[in-house]
Amino acid sequence: MRCFVGIDLGSTTTKAVVLDEEGAVLGRGITNSRSDYDVACAVAQREALDDARLTLARRALPALGRGAPDEVLTPAAQEALLRRLEQRFRLAQHLVQLDLLGAEVTAELPAVERLFPGARLGPAIAQLLEGLRAEAPAQFLGGELPRTFFRDLAASQWARGAQAAAVPGERPYEALLGAFDKAILKVEGRLFDLGLAAVVGQAVGDLVEAGEIPGGRAGHVERALAGAVAAPLEVAASVGTGYGRARLPFPKERIRSEILCHGLGAHIMFPRTATVLDIGGQDTKAIQVDPDGIVTGFQMNDRCAAGCGRYLGYIADEMNLGVHELGPLALSARKQVRISSTCTVFAGAELRERLALGQRREDILAGLHRAIILRAMSLLARSGGVKAELTFTGGVANNPAAVAALRQLVREGYGEVPMNISPDSIYTGALGGAHFARRDVLAGAAA
Amino acid sequence: MTATPLPAAPAPQKDRSQERQKAMLAEHFARLAAAPETGAKVVYTFVPGNLTELLLSFDILPVLPEINALQSGMRQRSREFIREAEKRGHSEDVCTYVKCDLGMKLKGNVGPTGDRLPNPDLLLLSYTGCFTFMKWFELLREEYRAPTCMLHVPYQADGKVTPSARDYVVRQLREEVIPALERITGRAYDEDRLREHLRRSAEAEEDLVRVLRSARRRPSPIDGYFGAVYYVGPIFSSFRGTADAAAYYRELREEVDERVRLGLGPVTPDGPMGPERFRLVVEGPPNWTSFREFWRMFHAEGAVCVASTYTKVGGTYDEGFRHDPDRPLETLAEYCLGCYTNRSLPTRVDVLCRYMDEYEADGLLVNSVKSCNSFSAGQLLMLREVERRTGKPGGFIESDLVDPRYFSAANVKNRIDAYLQMIEQRRRGAGA
Amino acid sequence: MITAGIDVGSSAVKVALVEHRADGSRRIAVTDRERLRKRDVASVVDEVWARALATAGVTHADVAYVATTGEGELIPFRTGHFYGMTTHARGAIELCPEARAAVDLGALHGRAMVMDGRAKVLGYRMTSQCASGSGQFLENIGRYLGVALEEVGPLSLEAKTPERCSSICAVLAETDVINMVSRGIAVQDILKGIHLSMAGRIVRLLTGAQAKGVVLVTGGLAADVGLLEAIREEAAAAGATLELRAHPLSVHAGALGAACWGAFRLEKLRRRGVALGAAGAPAGAGAGGVG
Amino acid sequence: MVAPLNADQPAAAGAAPLQALVERARALSEDVQLEAVRAWKAAHPGRIAVGSLPVWAPRELIHAAGGLPVGVRGGGDGVEVVRGDAYFQSYICQLPRSTLELALDGSYDCLDGVIFPSTCDVIRNLSGMWQLLLPGKYVRYLDVPQSLREDLGGRFLEHELRTLRDELGQLAGAPISDDALRASIAAYDAHRRAIEDVYALRAATPWLAPSWELYLVLRAGDVLPVEEHTAMLREYRELAAASGRPMEDQARVVLTGAFCERPPLGLIQTVERSGCAIVDDDLALGLRFIRGDVAPPPDEDPLAALARAFLARGRRCPTMFLPDDAGQAKGEALVEDARRAGAEGVIFAAASFCDPALLDQPMTAKAVEAAGLPSTSFKYAENTGQFQPIREQTGAFADAIKIWSDA
């Protein structure tokens, strides 16, 4: 079938959205932006297409719910099957990447050992890799799927393992980390092909084992599912946007500014959107749109990256937390410490100074989130204010403390304004891009 | 803030006028280089509120430190000059024009033509539209140990030239400036000569205005920002009131008239511009260190700047002001008081709205430069006001005049593209 | 007599023990350093302190004066505190008596000081609010590039056509770097470009403080040979006559300087007839231990 | 790292009244929303309150119109700036942002007008922004002459002041009489003397009147009627002199450059706690702008006297041009002040992006150095929250002065 792709190459993450002919979202994909833009795009697009195939599988499943009573797959079983399929798929991908990592680390070993005379890392590294491998099934087949990218997931496990394994002189911590840092870049630059089809059998098998699918139906279910995920997807058009769009391997007319894409994306998700606030990794945008989703005005932060998503990243690093953990922690604050500087680079220093003054971590975090949103409020004011409805997009919209601070400050400044936040807000730009792609093709067909 | 590049750099138009301007400048710098031998007197002064006719009437050669700074920016020397000034304890925060000029002095005071510039016999501090000028000459005074003559030009806070302000300036001209010029030249003030220069100024001003106004046509035959910074060159600097300048503007006017007749658009350093797609009014000075690259971000997209405020810092002739030979000192005072950045913010908003209207622009773009508080403080409000009054969208970019550290091409281009795409989308409606 | 200096930095804790002999000569008994790596500062201090004492084979009670510096003001067992530039200047003189200036390049700040032969600080400059070009920044970039801290310097020395970062902000510079990689710029050239931008700032600090002659680089970045080279180049380009040096113990300059000032202070107090209790007695009034 | 900032408490016996005074001053100095002004207006119906931005404005004229002169100096670290930031790029100082924030949130509604004295391009343009954003409010941009000649600058200033006098009279509903102006000048002469007395006490015995405390007392003057503030200053001087606080061994420094945007209190405390005693400063430059008394002889026009005092005894601070024939080179005045206060060093503290202060600094620093005084410099913003780098710097500065003081 024909589909349309929007790709948002952000400073932090690269997002892709796939639409079907009717403009419904088929799939979404995300990866961390990296120096090889082509790979980042390819990975995000491949993920989105895989996700699209999952959607197709979901669409195909109800058919399995029809037939003789002892043959039907109950809706619960269908759900379980889909979930399992996704889990199996993510696990398989993870294992492939661990293999790549193992190979790369091993290849880098001599170079690293040369830097640390006397170091012998081989056995420790083998052990570290083994540990990662052993942990994988529980990580993916248990409950929630991990929400972080391979890089981050592996990095934190690796750091933990390295800390335990380190012995000064013989196996310095720095050397163990260094080997990982080198290898991970290579791993990220590698494209690997792993279709969903490869794990259909495993997923079905798991459910048979769990007694959710009658053993006799296994073959039938497997065939139906494999057929659905193997359906050919033809990308009819793609539009690129985002910070790195100028370097996307797209012709110029297939590139749209982030402003237009975020405006349109927000309009598509929430048609009554009048104002869009987008906080990404290193910029913040305030956009005004008309009832058709056409941008009427916008403002972006100036050259200083203070108060953007990266700021939270630095803070999280400093606290040894994941970015997604910051918001919940901040929400548990009892009071807010007033923070004035949102300079990203000094965030850590300020944090330490405040902690040393005896202030609580949660309270400082609450203050930091408010400070970020205060800056965003200025930008909103600059762009013409907050009008109903306000849609909050970009990665930072995933942060509940940022959302809470925004709600409060909007109420203080503008009264009760309906506010939209979608769990998929990080894909807003890519969604807008995909719609531009679709419109371009439809307009071309009409002409 | 101010003034204009040597056309020796990227030439927008290989026209006769262009050649003439180049020759005028070369001659001027040659005279400056020879000053130590010829004994010609040299006065350093600023562009906004310059008293060129008066200086000419004393046969004094003006040097404009702002132009030094600008040229250093275009010649890619500013980074090193600014570094030199910062090395001497200047803050990263302050106006880079000052630092760039100071750095050039510290590095031997070699001007754009490669000749050493002569030291000043007098620092004529005509302090118009910006407080930094005062500090600038205090700093130069320490370097050159030259006498300083202050001409304090009050601000047009209420949007008009008050009689008290004019009298104050005239009296200063008469009692401070003229005596200082007499002192250094040993000559008496010759009002008839001054009148003669003023008459020529008015002539050139008439032609310049006609050139600038040609941008009201579609397509506009000129770029009223990037191109016009070359056009205002002679009149903003050492040539206002000379026969050369009058001839230059006559020639320029004829050339532009010809373009109009032929229905041509502007010429850019990369050749004639393609079809005109966007008409913009621009507020704020340009960036000099990446001038061509900056211009290209506009013309490559078919955006022409039809009017700009920067080209009015050395006089707001298009608002009707002409030097009047019959009231020589009064006219100089009114000229100083009327320069663009000496006008209150509400007046500046009025000017911009008028431009939007008269030049049928699609939008207002502000290039906010870090150096210049005089221009920049309040621009965001001006933008909002113009948007509100005209209903046209505003765009906002940030850079600097001559500090390459503050020009991020990717950043600026990103915003300009988004802005132009927005105008396009609005024009086309939802289907874009 | 033994005095100690403890330098609590933003990325590492450094300890130095100095033995002062009766004839006025000194010997550096122990230097030790432990990276914080986001661990609790107090426990890291305790760890390195105990280790240093053990290495020297002395006990806490043998130490006549414990001088803190950096962010070490709150260490409970300190005798007195000296500010960072005071101690780095002293440490620099200790390591390199000809030095008349020092530049301390640590994880977050850079600071230049000019001093006389007695380590009297005559002038100094610190980096301002905007933090681009700190050691931390270099570490982040290294991680992006998959280059270990120890490799950064040697790689930078190999650069042929360094590519400068345009951004003034460290965050935006990170993106610049990704951009460069995507444009196929060699790692060597990127690192050198970053070194040059950092060096530009550092040279401005030095010249701003009016440094001349021998300059000792102190702090962790003294180990970065690429940065040192870049500073030399930038200094030459700026026409500054500086002779840049580094010492293997450069990173310990703050702790060493603190230990030396501790002895100086002790002497001064003794002359005034004030006796200090055993080390660990609470520090006297006032934030500074000097005066 | 440092003890909580509000731990400073007056120590010795008799501390209670001093403490009460300081607490009152603290409350007034934190009153950026001008509650005190509102209260004053309620108690004095029909009278005007007129604000002025730093540096110098003729408060005497407002006072003579029966009005309350109010210092408009931004929000310090006490307000969250949203709309103010919306109008200013990141490379402009903080003062206009928080000032505009307060104007837009209604805090300045109690002001009948605002005077913007010629200070810098930022404040100049702010006057225009005020006109656009708060239409209908009285706004006066007050140009001050850069020519010191009485027949030139003097005449111009007199004309400016006369315009202001007429306009304030209209605002207040009755013209300002010469007698009223004379009385107001006298009130401000007394105020100037009271300030100088406190400064003198601090310069002699800084430990008795620590600067963080004096700073609060000075800032209270932004909202207090001049008579009350004079009384407060006198009372403070007496209480502080009698406080019996122990002497501290600190380096004696002059703090300069902070004449417009106010540094946060924590910054002053940081400087003091790192070992520096501030013995002179330009934190209240506007109030100390004219040195000595203005009071004219009975036969002289008081307005002309004010203009003349400005020309003859106004400070040549960074916002003013120093003419060739001023009789003094750049920075000499600062060196003199430092000598008079017995300072051992100079700290240049400028607001970030403050062109007047920062462009002046290399010149004055050179003069200071030539006079053999060490100096150091840093930048701040009114809402600076990170004092660590500043403490390192002033601490090292104090260390150097103290270690070598008797060597």
Ligand SMILES: Nc1ncnc2c1ncn2[C@@H]1O[C@H](COP(=O)(O)OP(=O)(O)O)[C@@H](O)[C@H]1O
């Ligand atoms: N799950 C999450 N929880 C909290 N914050 C998140 C999450 N995911 C992303 N972010 C924030 O979003 C930022 C990246 O936003 P994004 O819109 O992807 O930026 P860009 O488009 O510039 O790449 C990160 O810096 C981080 O602060």
Ligand SMILES: Nc1ncnc2c1ncn2[C@@H]1O[C@H](COP(=O)(O)OP(=O)(O)O)[C@@H](O)[C@H]1O
């Ligand atoms: N071998 C090395 N090569 C290059 N840089 C190094 C090396 N070791 C440490 N550094 C740098 O030194 C910095 C730490 O310096 P240090 O003076 O200890 O900082 P602080 O006192 O702020 O903790 C680190 O950020 C790191 O970038």
Ligand code: SF4
């Ligand atoms: S380093 Fe901090 S203050 Fe400087 S530009 Fe970056 S975020 Fe802004």
Ligand code: SF4
């Ligand atoms: S502040 Fe602006 S007008 Fe003033 S000297 Fe600098 S660039 Fe020119």
Ligand code: SF4
């Ligand atoms: S702080 Fe400086 S730049 Fe800012 S308003 Fe005051 S004088 Fe002007």
